[in-house]
Amino acid sequence: MKTKKLIENVLKTTAKLLELSKDFFVSHLGDKFSIFARFNYYPCCLKPDLVFGLKPHSDRTLITVILPDKYVEGLQVMKDGEWIKVTTSPDALIFNIGDQMEIMSNGIFKSPVHRVVTFSDKDRISIAMLCANLPEKVIGPADELVNDMRPRMYKNVKVKDYTEVFFKRFYQGKRAIDWAQFG
Ligand SMILES: O=C(O)CCC(=O)C(=O)O
Numbered sequence: 001m002k003t004k005k006l007i008e009n010v011l012k013t014t015a016k017l018l019e020l021s022k023d024f025f026v027s028h029l030g031d032k033f034s035i036f037a038r039f040n041y042y043p044c045c046l047k048p049d050l051v052f053g054l055k056p057h058s059d060r061t062l063i064t065v066i067l068p069d070k071y072v073e074g075l076q077v078m079k080d081g082e083w084i085k086v087t088t089s090p091d092a093l094i095f096n097i098g099d100q101m102e103i104m105s106n107g108i109f110k111s112p113v114h115r116v117v118t119f120s121d122k123d124r125i126s127i128a129m130l131c132a133n134l135p136e137k138v139i140g141p142a143d144e145l146v147n148d149m150r151p152r153m154y155k156n157v158k159v160k161d162y163t164e165v166f167f168k169r170f171y172q173g174k175r176a177i178d179w180a181q182f183g
């Protein structure tokens with residue numbers, strides 16, 4: 001329940017940043033939006049230069065909340081062609097923008113590619129809470145964010161279809177967001 005409230009508050013702030021009504025994302029999600037908790041365990045690995053904990057991907061979610069390991073870093077984000085370490089501080093949560101947010105914000109917010117690396121001498125745990133629109137919902141760029149200066153970047157897609165494409169492409173090491181591109 002606390003997680004739901006926390007996510008709603010962040011989504012309200014995100015909507016305000018985009019100059020949308022503050023309930024834009026929350027009301028689109030509806031009452032029964034899905035939050036999955038994923039418990040990640042990354043065992044130490046003798047060949048960390050060859051083995052990822054989690055291969056490069058973006059999240060298919062609207063937003064993901066990560067409770068990272070208190071002591072072991074390992075999450076990295078791709079920025080301008082380089083992998084940047086995400087530093088952790090005890091008890092801090094990480095909020096990651098997912099593909100659904102990139103689509104709904106018409107590309108103003110980007111869903112970053114990230115990965116988790118392994119270490120030869122330590123293992124790591126994390127919890128990811130994945131917040132997404134329900135499978136039958138249709139998502140697309142907010143009308144308010146489509147204009148002459150920023151033409152529509154993504155088509156309207158059913159979440160269920162996007163998820164299917166997402167997993168197919170994930171296994172091929174590809175992103176799904178290109179599939180949702182407009183035109
Ligand atoms: O373990 C982490 O810090 C990130 C996990 C992650 O990217 C995911 O579960 O999608």
Ligand SMILES: [Fe+2]
Binds near residue numbers: 057058059114
């Ligand atoms: Fe992720």
